[in-house]
Amino acid sequence: MDFTTIGQAKKQTGLSYLGGVNISSKLTKNMKVNVMTYCIYLSPAHTSGYDVCPESTFECRLGCLATSGRAAMDIASGQNIIRNARIKKTELFFEENEFFMGWLVAEMTAAKAKADRTGFVFSARLNGTSDIDWSKAMYKGQNIFEIFPDTQFYDYTKMSDKFEEIAPNYSLTYSYTGYNWAMCMRLMDKGHNIAMIFNVKDEKYLPAMYKGYNVINGDLNDYRIADAKGIIVGLKWKRIQNKAAEKKVLNSVFVVNVAGLEPMYTVIPK
Numbered sequence: 001m002d003f004t005t006i007g008q009a010k011k012q013t014g015l016s017y018l019g020g021v022n023i024s025s026k027l028t029k030n031m032k033v034n035v036m037t038y039c040i041y042l043s044p045a046h047t048s049g050y051d052v053c054p055e056s057t058f059e060c061r062l063g064c065l066a067t068s069g070r071a072a073m074d075i076a077s078g079q080n081i082i083r084n085a086r087i088k089k090t091e092l093f094f095e096e097n098e099f100f101m102g103w104l105v106a107e108m109t110a111a112k113a114k115a116d117r118t119g120f121v122f123s124a125r126l127n128g129t130s131d132i133d134w135s136k137a138m139y140k141g142q143n144i145f146e147i148f149p150d151t152q153f154y155d156y157t158k159m160s161d162k163f164e165e166i167a168p169n170y171s172l173t174y175s176y177t178g179y180n181w182a183m184c185m186r187l188m189d190k191g192h193n194i195a196m197i198f199n200v201k202d203e204k205y206l207p208a209m210y211k212g213y214n215v216i217n218g219d220l221n222d223y224r225i226a227d228a229k230g231i232i233v234g235l236k237w238k239r240i241q242n243k244a245a246e247k248k249v250l251n252s253v254f255v256v257n258v259a260g261l262e263p264m265y266t267v268i269p270k
Helices: 006-013 025-033 058-062 069-077 081-095 097-118 160-164 181-189 243-250
Strands: 019-021 035-040 121-125 152-157 170-175 193-198 213-217 232-236
Touching (some): 025 035, 058 243, 081 097, 160 170
Parallel strands (some): 035 121, 152 170, 193 232, 213 232
């Protein structure tokens, strides 16, 4: 397959897009801080036959946000349109990578131009539901960070080795799994941040601190680049479609219990 135009790619694959700007409620919150974010959602872990989350744990696979939001409604309807599209995109990445990367560059170029026209800062989060090392995904001799040197990229990751060499326009937040607290502390002590999910129904119950580290409300927006350094990005648990799986995850080490921790807010900021 050879990429020529976005229109041709849509016809050839039957897909409507690879990624998009503000395609989730969390990403839309970035508009509040004058940021437009392009994001791609692939089929998580090994659900496509290809493993895009090499450091995933049983709990995070069970509670993956790939089954929340619009995807949850899609699953409930029995149509699985979103799920099947994500599988096809993931297959394209591995089986027709040059085509995929050409399409990605074209979409990002158009999205960045729109952000520039409308006065927004353009950013990109390419691992919406994956943990791919994008520094190794090449297109015409360059990786995506080199192709868009003035775009700020960011992602969440469970892969600690990504922190060994990070592109200057790439920001990473390490994800707590329940088993990697020692690595979390090492990274925070070096000025990196970690994301941690807390078992709270409301943001006001997020803790102010956890084990001596400051916690911020990571649900105000998704733009992790502007966060203070060496802190915990607190996230409230997001509901998933499978309620039996949800119960297991909430009772696991993956989601932190806030009992005995001082809450962050008395009033939630708007």
